[in-house]
Amino acid sequence: MPEIPAIDIDDIIADIAMVFHWPPSSFDEMTISELIKWHRLAAVRIGQNE
Numbered sequence: 001m002p003e004i005p006a007i008d009i010d011d012i013i014a015d016i017a018m019v020f021h022w023p024p025s026s027f028d029e030m031t032i033s034e035l036i037k038w039h040r041l042a043a044v045r046i047g048q049n050e
Helices: 009-020 034-045
Strands: none
Touching: 009 034
16 A cells, blocks of 8 residues: 655645635644645645645
8 A cells, every 4th residue: 555645734734725726824823624625625626625
């Protein structure tokens, strides 16, 4: 089984910002749950449905 690379909050924020073109201030008030939700939506948007 291939190893899944570790991902941290900075990676999650960078991915979301890249896909949705949001500024860093957009993430100041988000909870971890919200970040994960938006990260999943960003992955779907770029075709990474895994």
